[in-house]
Structure formats: C-alpha cells, structure tokens
Amino acid sequence: xRYDLSAITLLVVFIALxxxxxxxxxxxxxxxxxxxxxxxxxxxxxxxxxxxxxxxVGIWVLAVLSFIALREYFSLIDIRLQDRWGIxxxxxxIPFMFYFIQIDWYGMFIISIPVYAFLTAPLLxxxxxxxxxxxxxxxxxxxxxxxxxxxxxxxxxxLLLYExxxxxxxxxxxxxxxxxxxxxxxxxxSGWLGLGGRLFIPMLFTILLSRLLSxxxxxxxxxxxxxxxxxxxxxxxxxxxxxxxKADLGVEEDFLFAGKGQILDNLKSFFFTAPVMFHYIRYxxx
Amino acid sequence: xxxxxxxxxxxxxxxxLILRPLVKLIFGVNFIGREHTENLDQFIIISNHNSHLDxxxxxxxxxxxxxxxxxxxxEKTYFSRSKIVFRLVNYLFCPIWITRGKPELEEDPFADxxxxxxxxxxxxxxxxxxxxxxxxxxxxxxGIGRLMVQYPQLPIVPVFLSGPEKVLPKSSSLPLPFCNLVxxxxxxxxxGQHREITRQLQETILTLSNSEPARRHKRRIRNLSQPKxxxxxxxxxxxxxxxxxIAAARLSLKQRVCLISDRLEFxxxxxxxxxxxxxxxxxxxxxxxxxxxxxSLKLYKIPKLxxxxxxxxxxxxxxxWYSPDLIVMDGSPLLNMAAWANLYRDHKLNEETLTKAMRIxxxxxxxxxxxxxxxxxxxxxxxxxxxxxxRIASPDAVIFIDVSPAVANERILxxxxxxxxxxxxxxxxxxxxxxxxxxxxxxxxxxxxxxIVDGHGSLDEVAEESLEYLQKWLLNGExxxx
Numbered sequence: 023x024r025y026d027l028s029a030i031t032l033l034v035v036f037i038a039l040x041x042x043x044x045x046x047x048x049x050x051x052x053x054x055x056x057x058x059x060x061x062x063x064x065x066x067x068x069x070x071x072x073x074x075x076x077x078x079v080g081i082w083v084l085a086v087l088s089f090i091a092l093r094e095y096f097s098l099i100d101i102r103l104q105d106r107w108g109i110x111x112x113x114x115x116i117p118f119m120f121y122f123i124q125i126d127w128y129g130m131f132i133i134s135i136p137v138y139a140f141l142t143a144p145l146l147x148x149x150x151x152x153x154x155x156x157x158x159x160x161x162x163x164x165x166x167x168x169x170x171x172x173x174x175x176x177x178x179x180x181l182l183l184y185e186x187x188x189x190x191x192x193x194x195x196x197x198x199x200x201x202x203x204x205x206x207x208x209x210x211x212s213g214w215l216g217l218g219g220r221l222f223i224p225m226l227f228t229i230l231l232s233r234l235l236s237x238x239x240x241x242x243x244x245x246x247x248x249x250x251x252x253x254x255x256x257x258x259x260x261x262x263x264x265x266x267x268k269a270d271l272g273v274e275e276d277f278l279f280a281g282k283g284q285i286l287d288n289l290k291s292f293f294f295t296a297p298v299m300f301h302y303i304r305y306x307x308x
Numbered sequence: 309x310x311x312x313x314x315x316x317x318x319x320x321x322x323x324x325l326i327l328r329p330l331v332k333l334i335f336g337v338n339f340i341g342r343e344h345t346e347n348l349d350q351f352i353i354i355s356n357h358n359s360h361l362d363x364x365x366x367x368x369x370x371x372x373x374x375x376x377x378x379x380x381x382x383e384k385t386y387f388s389r390s391k392i393v394f395r396l397v398n399y400l401f402c403p404i405w406i407t408r409g410k411p412e413l414e415e416d417p418f419a420d421x422x423x424x425x426x427x428x429x430x431x432x433x434x435x436x437x438x439x440x441x442x443x444x445x446x447x448x449x450x451g452i453g454r455l456m457v458q459y460p461q462l463p464i465v466p467v468f469l470s471g472p473e474k475v476l477p478k479s480s481s482l483p484l485p486f487c488n489l490v491x492x493x494x495x496x497x498x499x500g501q502h503r504e505i506t507r508q509l510q511e512t513i514l515t516l517s518n519s520e521p522a523r524r525h526k527r528r529i530r531n532l533s534q535p536k537x538x539x540x541x542x543x544x545x546x547x548x549x550x551x552x553x554i555a556a557a558r559l560s561l562k563q564r565v566c567l568i569s570d571r572l573e574f575x576x577x578x579x580x581x582x583x584x585x586x587x588x589x590x591x592x593x594x595x596x597x598x599x600x601x602x603x604s605l606k607l608y609k610i611p612k613l614x615x616x617x618x619x620x621x622x623x624x625x626x627x628x629w630y631s632p633d634l635i636v637m638d639g640s641p642l643l644n645m646a647a648w649a650n651l652y653r654d655h656k657l658n659e660e661t662l663t664k665a666m667r668i669x670x671x672x673x674x675x676x677x678x679x680x681x682x683x684x685x686x687x688x689x690x691x692x693x694x695x696x697x698x699r700i701a702s703p704d705a706v707i708f709i710d711v712s713p714a715v716a717n718e719r720i721l722x723x724x725x726x727x728x729x730x731x732x733x734x735x736x737x738x739x740x741x742x743x744x745x746x747x748x749x750x751x752x753x754x755x756x757x758x759x760i761v762d763g764h765g766s767l768d769e770v771a772e773e774s775l776e777y778l779q780k781w782l783l784n785g786e787x788x789x790x
Contacts, residue, residue: 089485093336097487103442103477109484213585272523281338281471281487282521 028238036070039063061288084179085120091171094285098271104151105160111146115139123179135173177300187238195228196291199257224254256294264290341492357434358473378430442473448510453502463495468516539640542709545716549638554771556636563633592618616641642700650742663753671699709763713737
C-alpha cells in the first residue's frame with residue numbers, strides 16, 4: 023500500500039464527491055448535473071477500493087455499475103416473453119467478463135463478449151420459445167446492450183488494472199466534457215457553434231489535465247497531450263449516439279431517473295472513450 | 309391475523325434490512341409521487357397485479373411504523389399449495405386470507421377486512437383479483453367497490469407498478485432483473501354506488517399507466533414514406549416566396565413541412581422551428597446572395613445555376629436529415645432551369661426540345677444518344693451530365709403564380725431593393741412565357757399536376773386559392789390543370 027501524494031489526492035476527490043452526493047441526497051434538489059456526480063462517485067468508489075484495498079474487489083464495483091446500466095437498458099427496450107433466457111445469458115456474461123479482467127487474461131477478456139456472449143445470447147433467445155417473429159430485433163437489441171454497457175464500460179476496468187490514475191483521468195475528462203455539453207445545452211447554444219464548443223472548450227482542459235497528471239498516470243507527455251485532444255471528440259461521438267438511442271427508447275430529456283434513461287444518459291460519453299483510450303494505451307505504451 | 313403483532317420487531321427488521329435492499333439492488337426500484345402517502349394515517353393501497361414481486365414493491369413503499377399495521381389481501385387456496393410458502397407469506401405480510409367463490413349466506417365476506425380497518429390498520433388490495441397477462445390491466449372485481457361503499461372517509465392510494473410484468477410474468481418461473489417503477493397517484497375518497505367506485509378506481513389506475521413515466525418503448529417503425537414536394541413557381545415579383553411561406557406554415561398544421569426558399573425553414577404546427585444547419589445551405593445562401601448582385605446576364609448564369617443545383621442537393625439532404633412529410637419549394641430547380649433556358653436562347657425552344665431537356669435533367673437521359681440534336685442545341689446539358697448533375701428531382705405538384713410582367717415590374721420597384729439583371733419588363737415577359745411552356749410540358753410529358761393561379765389579387769387570396777388546391781391534392785392526388 024502506498025500513501026503518496028497521488029493516493030491522497032484520489033482520496034480527497036472521492037471524499038469531495040461523496041460530500042456532494044450526501045448534500046444532494048439531503049437537499050433533494052435537482053442541482054446542475056447532479057446525476058453525473060452519482061455515477062462518477064460509483065466509478066471513484068471502485069478506484070478507491072482498488073487503490074487502497076484490493077483490485078479484485080474494486081473491479082467488481084465496476085461490474086455492479088455495468089449491471090445497473092445493462093438492467094436499465096433492458097428495462098427500456100421492448101422484449102418478447104421468450105427473450106428472457108437470452109437476457110439471463112446477457113446478465114451472466116458480466117461476471118464472466120469481469121473475472122478475466124480480474125485475473126488479467128487480456129486475450130480472453132477481449133473476446134469474451136464479442137465471441138462467446140454474442141454467440142450464446144442468440145442461441146438462448148432461439149431456445150426460449152418457438153415464436154420466430156422478431157428474433158432478429160431481439161438478438162440485435164440484446165447483443166448491442168451487452169456491447170455498450172458491459173464490453174465498452176469494462177474497458178475502464180482494464181485501465182484500472184494498468185494504473186489507477188488512467189481511469190481517473192478518463193472519468194475526470196468525461197466529467198469536463200459532460201459539464202460543457204450541459205452548460206451549452208442550457209444556454210441554448212446549438213448548431214455549429216455548439217458543436218465547436220462541445221469539442222474545443224473541454225479540449226483545453228482535458229489536454230491540460232492529462233498533461234498535468236502525466237507523472238501519475240504514467241503516460242508520457244506527448245501521448246497524454248494526444249489523448250487529451252482525442253477524448254472530447256470521442257465523447258461527443260458517444261453523446262451523439264447515446265442521444266439517438268435515448269430518443270428511440272422514448273426517454274424524455276427532462277424526465278430522467280435511474281431506470282428511465284438516466285444511466286444511459288450519464289454513461290453515453292464512455293461508449294467510445296473507454297475502449298479507444300484503452301487500446302491507444304495498450305498499443306503505444308504496453 | 310394472529311401474526312399481526314407477534315415478532316413485530318424482527319419482521320420489521322427483516323423487511324427493512326434484508327428485503328428492501330435486496331429488491332433495490334437486484335430489481336431497481338423507483339418511486340414517483342411518494343409524497344402522496346407521507347401524511348396519511350390510514351389508507352388502502354390498490355394496485356395492478358402482474359407478478360409475485362408486486363407485494364414486495366408495495367411493502368417497500370411503507371414507513372417503518374406502517375410495516376406492522378399493513379396487511380395484504382391474499383387468496384388462501386393458491387398460497388396453501390405449499391406449506392413453506394404459506395407460512396412465509398403469512399409471516400412477512402400478515403395477509404388477510406380470503407377464499408374465492410360464493411360466500412355462505414349468513415356470512416359477511418368482508419368481516420375480516422372490516423375488523424382490520426376498524427382497528428386502524430391499512431390494506432393492500434389487488435382489485436384485479438389475480439395476475440393477468442403481462443402488461444395488461446384486467447377488469448377490476450367488484451369487491452373493492454363493495455368494500456369502499458362502507459368507508460367513504462378512508463382514502464385509497466392508487467398505485468401503478470411498471471416493471472414486474474417483465475421481472476416475473478405469470479407464465480415464467482425465472483425472475484430477471486429489470487428496473488421497476490412504482491407510480492403513486494393522489495389519494496382518493498370514494499362516494500356513490502359500488503359499481504361506480506370500481507369503475508372510477510379502474511380509470512385512475514389506467515390513467516396512471518398511461519402517464520409519462522410509465523410509458524415504455526414499443527418496437528415499431530414509423531412509416532417513412534417519401535416526402536412529397538410542392539413547387540411554387542412564377543416570375544420575380546409574383547410574390548411566390550411570401551406565398552410559399554404562408555402555405556408552408558398553414559400546411560404544417562397537419563404534417564411536418566420543410567420550406568426551401570431563400571432560407572431553409574422547418575415548420576411544425578404552424579410554427580417555424582430551430583433546426584441543425586446544413587453546410588450546403590450555408591454555401592447556397594452565399595452564392596444566392598452573390599447572384600443577386602451581379603450586373604450582367606452572362607455573369608448571372610453560373611452562380612444561378614450553381615445555386616439551383618445546390619438547391620436540388622439540399623432537397624435530398626432535407627429528406628435525409630429531417631424526414632419531413634412535405635417539402636415546399638420556392639421555385640423548383642428543374643423548372644427554373646428549363647424556363648431560364650428559354651430566356652438565354654434567342655430562338656424560342658419548342659415543346660419537344662423542352663421535354664427532352666427536362667427528361668435529361670431529371671435523370672432519364674439514358675434514352676438519348678450523345679449525337680442527339682438536343683445536345684447541340686443546349687450544350688449545357690452535356691456539361692451537367694458530365695459533372696454528374698443530371699438527377700434533378702421533379703416536384704410532385706406545381707403551383708404557377710401567374711402575374712403579368714407589368715405588375716411584376718411594378719412590385720419589384722416597390723420592393724426598393726437593388727434590381728437583379730433580369731428584372732426588366734421585356735425579360736420578365738419572356739421568363740413568364742418560358743414558365744408557361746414548362747408547365748404545359750411537365751403536365752403533359754411528366755404527368756405532374758399543375759395549377760395556374762392568378763397572382764393579381766392580394767397575397768392572402770392567392771395563398772388561399774393555392775392552399776385549397778393543395779389540400780385537395782394531398783387528399784386524393786387529383787390531377788387538374790387550371
């Protein structure tokens with residue numbers, strides 16, 4: 023166990039987030055971007071546990087987050103009665119994948135969902151009943167949910183295995199991007215100006231942040247600048263995709279709560295950033 | 309009832325420390341409208357019934373002190389099938405057991421329930437009687453009405469549960485995690501006949517089930533039909549841009565309408581909406597305003613042509629990005645080009661040439677060989693074909709606003725803007741002739757309905773006349789020539 027400056031900073035951020043969340047719970051108000059704090063807090067809980075107690079436990083905190091997100095997605099989509107076995111398979115693939123992260127078996131982690139879960143879920147769907155109509159959509163919807171909420175979010179866990187401050191950098195950068203998007207949205211700035219704002223305002227901060235944190239994340243300075251520039255672009259892509267999903271699933275923008283699109287709304291920026299940042303680091307630095 | 313008070317602390321702790329967190333963690337629970345139950349001392353909860361999870365959800369709604377004084381109403385024979393289940397249910401929810409079927413004559417079927425209510429306790433009742441098909445509300449049994457007739461002062465809390473029908477539907481024995489939603493409506497007091505009360509309560513639950521938070525995604529694909537396009541054409545000064553804007557706003561009461569005029573606008577419910585900008589639109593605007601300033605017809609040609617081609621491209625992009633039901637166009641690229649060809653040629657084009665030209669422009673050019681005389685006559689066509697711009701959409705309906713050149717000239721004068729090069733009386737009259745000829749050609753050769761509207765009246769009159777025609781056309785696709 024190390025108790026150096028980086029660990030203490032992590033703890034301070036975590037305690038601050040907890041404080042905000044307790045305040046939010048007590049005041050029951052809807053402050054600006056309050057729900058993002060909850061999900062950031064869950065991420066940080068995992069990081070803090072991994073840093074101070076054990077990685078094997080911290081990773082399962084992320085698994086729970088992944089489970090909650092997947093559960094919300096499955097609650098939102100329209101499933102047939104006979105898809106239930108496929109959905110059970112989808113839920114069971116969460117421990118399956120996170121176990122491979124825990125034991126650092128990269129090869130198996132990277133194929134666990136795209137090969138085994140993607141093959142099992144359709145089989146289970148077809149074994150669930152004899153009705154053929156709607157099979158394609160069911161299989162597609164289940165596999166897609168698995169991909170976004172388990173596989174993509176799972177990459178955060180593998181980053182955590184490399185170095186605690188890498189996912190911390192990711193979560194903080196996403197926080198900056200989401201906050202900017204929220205502010206621009208509230209100010210009714212849209213169109214090209216809005217897009218430019220969403221890309222370049224956070225970019226200033228993420229580059230600065232990732233460069234400043236470079237001694238703790240262990241990413242060399244050139245790469246950390248590139249990563250800092252990349253993250254807002256990927257985050258905007260994820261937000262765009264997530265917004266379309268939300269609209270199709272009938273999620274009302276001003277009526278979000280957990281179970282009705284809030285988790286999807288808060289995790290949408292991770293869809294692209296987490297896997298790409300992970301593979302960038304793995305390719306260039308490992 | 310015998311278990312109502314014994315072991316109460318243990319029971320409450322089991323509820324609070326084990327059942328609630330477990331239900332919350334595995335099956336997420338969200339409450340909406342919880343404040344409705346906060347200030348009530350005694351109440352009856354009614355809810356739709358879809359699965360065995362329902363009772364757990366309803367019990368997690370209760371306050372600490374209400375856990376002991378709340379009883380579910382359950383059917384005895386169903387739960388008696390297994391001894392363990394019966395004792396468990398009896399312990400956890402201290403239910404009032406009832407039996408189905410006709411009661412014996414002298415016995416009051418509500419005796420137990422009344423005793424509980426008189427002691428100041430609460431009840432949880434599923435008025436549907438049993439679990440129905442997943443996600444469907446069944447007819448309420450009359451029991452709830454008959455009971456409530458006797459207690460007009462007792463508030464009823466209507467609750468709609470959304471989610472349990474997915475977690476554990478009747479036909480399935482495998483509970484799966486899905487988010488659950490407990491929607492609590494405002495407490496109700498019931499008066500009147502028992503039938504009335506039953507019906508009223510059923511309505512209340514139905515309203516809750518249709519409320520915004522309970523709404524669920526349904527797999528259906530909106531019928532994405534190709535949007536129809538309407539072109540308003542006419543010489544400059546005929547008022548076509550104003551009229552097309554009025555028409556777009558009016559037509560948008562029933563459908564989503566996109567207006568391609570000097571500016572791109574999107575209308576819904578009669579109002580102009582903010583939309584995401586398109587790059588093509590910005591370029592077109594710039595070129596269009598440049599074209600308006602040039603000094604000679606020769607210089608006018610290229611920017612105008614570009615503007616028309618971009619306008620055509622814009623039409624495809626609008627279809628792709630905004631999927632409107634109707635596109636209203638101020639001028640149509642195809643018809644404008646054909647009419648302008650008439651202006652630029654010294655010799656008049658005959659109908660045959662014009663038909664051919666329009667066929668080539670609208671992408672039916674493969675039937676003509678390269679040596680066709682049409683390409684000698686109008687070399688621009690070959691150029692357009694070569695740069696891959698010979699797929700210009702023809703409109704589905706055309707409204708030609710006919711104004712005599714003199715009046716048009718006068719109106720342009722009144723505008724007080726800088727005159728464009730072609731805005732002289734002589735050129736306007738040639739343009740008008742061109743348009744008339746084009747109208748004839750598209751009606752005869754391309755089978756597009758055309759309406760010629762007299763444009764000398766006030767703008768509102770002209771707009772009214774065109775709208776009348778358009779609405780008729782939208783209804784039955786009627787083809788007439790005015």
